Amino acid sequence: MNYERGLEGLRVLDLSDDRGAYCGRILADFGADVVKIEPVTGDPSRKIGPFYKNKSGPDNSFYFYHLNMNKRGITLNLESTKGKDLFKQLVKSATIVIESYRPGYLAKLGLDYQSLQKVKSDIILTSVTPYGQDGPYSAYDSSDLVADAMSGWMYTIGDPDRSPVRVGVPQVYMHTGGQAAMATLVAHSFWEATGNGQHVDVAVHGAISQANFNAVSFWDLRKFVLPRSGPYRQGMSQVTKQLELFECKDGFIAFLLIGGALGSPTNKGLVKWMTELNETPKTFKETNWDSFDQATAPPAVIAALDKDLSSFFIKHTMDEIFKAGQKYRMMITPVNTPKQIMECPQLEVQQYWQTVKHPEWGEFKVGNCPPRVSTGSLGFIRHAPKLGEHNTEIFTKELKVKAAEMAELKKAGII
Numbered sequence: 228m229n230y231e232r233g234l235e236g237l238r239v240l241d242l243s244d245d246r247g248a249y250c251g252r253i254l255a256d257f258g259a260d261v262v263k264i265e266p267v268t269g270d271p272s273r274k275i276g277p278f279y280k281n282k283s284g285p286d287n288s289f290y291f292y293h294l295n296m297n298k299r300g301i302t303l304n305l306e307s308t309k310g311k312d313l314f315k316q317l318v319k320s321a322t323i324v325i326e327s328y329r330p331g332y333l334a335k336l337g338l339d340y341q342s343l344q345k346v347k348s349d350i351i352l353t354s355v356t357p358y359g360q361d362g363p364y365s366a367y368d369s370s371d372l373v374a375d376a377m378s379g380w381m382y383t384i385g386d387p388d389r390s391p392v393r394v395g396v397p398q399v400y401m402h403t404g405g406q407a408a409m410a411t412l413v414a415h416s417f418w419e420a421t422g423n424g425q426h427v428d429v430a431v432h433g434a435i436s437q438a439n440f441n442a443v444s445f446w447d448l449r450k451f452v453l454p455r456s457g458p459y460r461q462g463m464s465q466v467t468k469q470l471e472l473f474e475c476k477d478g479f480i481a482f483l484l485i486g487g488a489l490g491s492p493t494n495k496g497l498v499k500w501m502t503e504l505n506e507t508p509k510t511f512k513e514t515n516w517d518s519f520d521q522a523t524a525p526p527a528v529i530a531a532l533d534k535d536l537s538s539f540f541i542k543h544t545m546d547e548i549f550k551a552g553q554k555y556r557m558m559i560t561p562v563n564t565p566k567q568i569m570e571c572p573q574l575e576v577q578q579y580w581q582t583v584k585h586p587e588w589g590e591f592k593v594g595n596c597p598p599r600v601s602t603g604s605l606g607f608i609r610h611a612p613k614l615g616e617h618n619t620e621i622f623t624k625e626l627k628v629k630a631a632e633m634a635e636l637k638k639a640g641i642i
Contacts, residue, residue, distance in 0.1 A: 231258065231602070231603030231604065232256070232257045232258030232600070232603055232604075232605055233257045233258055233600065233603070234254060234257040234258040234259040235258040235259075236260075237254070237258070237259040237260065237322055237323070237415070238259070238260050238262070238320050238321040238322055238323075239251060239254050239255075239259050239260065239261040239262065239321065239322070239323040239324070239325065240262050240264055240314075240317055240318065240321045240323070240324045240325070241261050241262065241263045241264060241298065241325045242264050242305075242324065242325060242326040242327070242328070243325045243326055243327035243355055244270055244271055244272055244327050245270075245271075245272040245275070245290070245291075245294055245400055246327040246355045246356070246357075246400055246403065246431060247325050247326065247327040247353070247355035247400075247403070247404060247407060247429075248263075248270075248272065248294035248295055248400075248404065249294055249400060249401055249403075249404025249405065249407075249408075250325055250353065250355065250403075250404045250405075250407035250408045250411060250429075251263065251295070251298060251325050252293075252294055252295060252296060252297065252298070252404070253404065253405065253408040253596070254323070254408060254411070254412075255296070255297035255298045255608070256297055256595075256596035256605055256606075256608075257596070257605065258608075259323075260299070261297070261298040261299070262298065262299050262300070262301060262317070262617070262621065263295055263298045263299065263300040263301070263612055264300075264301055264302075264303050264305075264314070264317075265300065265301070265302050265303075265614065265615075266302065266303075266304065266305075267302045267303075267304050267615075267640055267641075267642065269285045269302070269614045270291065270295075272288065272290060272291045272294065273285045273286070273288050273291045273614070274288070275288055275290040275291065276288065276289070276290065277289050277290070279587070279588050285613075285614045286587075286613045286614060291611060292610070292611040293593075293611075294611075295611040295612065296593065296607070296608075296609075296610065296611045297607070297608040297609055297611075298609075298611065298612060299609070299612055299616070299617040299620070299621070300611075300612025300613070300614070300615065300616050300617055301615060301616075301617050301618050301621050301622070301642070302614060302615040302618060302642055303641070303642055304640055304641045304642070305336055305338065306336065307639075307640075307641045309636065309639075309641050310641050310642075311336060311337065311338060313622070313626065313628075313641075313642075314338065315338075315343075315346045316626050317621075317625075317626070318343055318346045318347050318350060319346060319347055320625070321347070321350065322349075322350070322351060322415065322418065323350075323351045323352075323353065323411060323414075323415065324343065324350060324351070324352045324353070325353045325355070325407070325411070326352070326353070326354055326355070327354070327355040327356060328354075328356075329356065329366065329368070330354075330356055330359075330360045330361070330365050330366065331366075340352045340426040344424070347424075348424070349418060349422055349423060349424040350424045351411065351414045351415060351418060351424045351425060351426075351427065352424070352425075352426050352427065353407055353410065353411045353414070353427040353429060354426065354427065354428055354429065355403060355404075355407050355429045355431065356428075356429070356430060356431070357369030357373075357374065357430070357431050357432060358430050358431070358432045359428055359429075359430035359432070359433065360428045364432070369431060369432070371393075371397040371398075371399045371400060372393060374399045374431045374432060374435050375393045375394070375398075375399055375435070376391075376393075377432055378399075378432060378435040378436040378438065378439070379436065379439050379442070379443070380435055380436070380438045380439055381393055382455070383439065383442050383453065383455060384455065385455045385457065386455060386457040387454050387455045387456060387457065389455075391455065398435075399431060399434075399435045400431070402434050402435050402437075402438065403429060403431045403434040403435065406429060406434045407427070407429040407434075410427045410429060411427055414427050441453075456468050458470055458471065458472040459471065460483060468526070468529070469483060469484060469521060469529055469533060470533040470536065470537070471483045472562065473536060473537055473540040473541075474537070474540065474541055475540045475541060475543055475544060475545055475548060476541065476542070476543060476544045476545075477544050477545055478545045478561065478562060478564070479545075479561075479562040480540060480545060480548050480549075480559060480560065480561050480562060481559070481560050481561075481562055482536070482540075482557075482558075482559045482560075483558075484519075484521055484529075484532055484533075484536070485521050486516075486518075486519040486520040486521050486522075486524075487520070490516075490519070490521075490558075491516045491517055491519070492556060493556070493557045493558045493559070494514075494516040494519065495516050496555030496556050496557045497511070497555065497557055497559075498511050498512075498516070499555055500551050500554075500555050500557075501539065506539060506542070508535035508538070508539065510528075510531050510532050510535050511532070511535065514532070545561040545562075546561075548561065549561050569592065577599070578595065578606075579594055579595050579597070580592045580593070580594060580595070581593055581594075581595050581606050581607050583607050583610070585610055593607055595607070615642070618633070618642055619633070622636075622642065
């Protein structure tokens with residue numbers, strides 16, 4: 228077999244909803260045969276927009292498409308006796324099963340990890356749940372918004388004089404899916420080395436709690452709750468905050484004054500650019516950048532520097548600032564819009580955007596798998612499956628279910 232992507236030959240059964248779907252998407256991007264197994268009525272995420280031409284429908288969700296590209300898909304009622312039997316037959320040919328049901332649900336069906344081991348002793352089961360398989364919250368439900376709040380991440384986002392806010396584009400399940408994929412591949416490596424499977428328990432709550440970074444450390448070590456800081460960076464000390472987002476003529480740029488060996492060259496480069504333009508503020512002329520330390524500088528000093536930076540950047544465009552950053556070797560970057568991302572020359576060279584042709588939607592661009600490999604190519608393999616698209620291919624050709632029985636199973640609501 229030609230391992231162009233790395234996971235060719237690996238069979239994965241994906242029972243998850245949008246909590247765990249990105250885990251399966253990552254494995255599919257790397258060549259695994261990921262079979263999306265949905266209820267007969269369809270995965271709930273098929274009802275989440277945006278939709279093609281703003282028309283809802285089981286095969287019109289861009290959200291579902293993004294999470295399930297490169298997978299095959301079937302429908303199966305796991306609560307029926309025949310449905311469970313067909314699933315167990317599929318398990319025999321699989322290495323990994325991904326699921327995101329509430330803890331205990333699969334056990335009631337006789338399809339939990341211990342039960343699946345009786346079908347295939349070395350199976351790997353990855354469970355993605357809101358709070359994990361045990362603990363006082365394990366039976367609670369959740370959502371992206373709830374996980375954002377419960378993890379403490381939301382508390383750190385927003386302006387200090389207003390309520391916490393969530394990140395505009397849902398992030399939680401992407402973080403969780405990435406960690407689930409990583410843990411699943413570690414379990415797969417263990418399987419290759421020992422021949423043993425295992426149960427991988429991935430809690431959304433724990434996965435996104437890692438996004439708190441030093442906010443948790445501040446409480447643990449100093450019993451100090453870092454307040455929300457809006458466009459400022461806070462966390463270098465308990466008293467100092469700095470602007471890190473600045474408005475310019477045609478958008479925003481990200482820049483942070485920092486000290487030491489890392490920040491000094493950037494700050495000196497900025498002063499050189501300001502001087503050549505005859506726009507150097509007094510505060511920048513008088514600051515010794517070799518000894519500047521943003522963590523110990525008085526708040527009034529930081530505020531004065533930020534004010535002068537704001538007055539300087541607003542006079543220039545994103546492109547001017549970006550080019551100056553290259554010329555004067557400054558750590559500075561434009562805050563790109565979605566339009567600018569899709570037109571980014573770097574992503575074009577990296578061949579990140581791939582144009583695909585959908586039988587109903589026409590041509591549009593999808594983002595390739597971000598990593599690149601030297602001995603193969605990653606990216607688009609197939610469109611996200613239509614509801615039940617591969618039922619005949621998998622049930623008839625692989626499991627040898629006859630056409631007459633397929634019709635009966637469909638009529639009975641099993642497939």
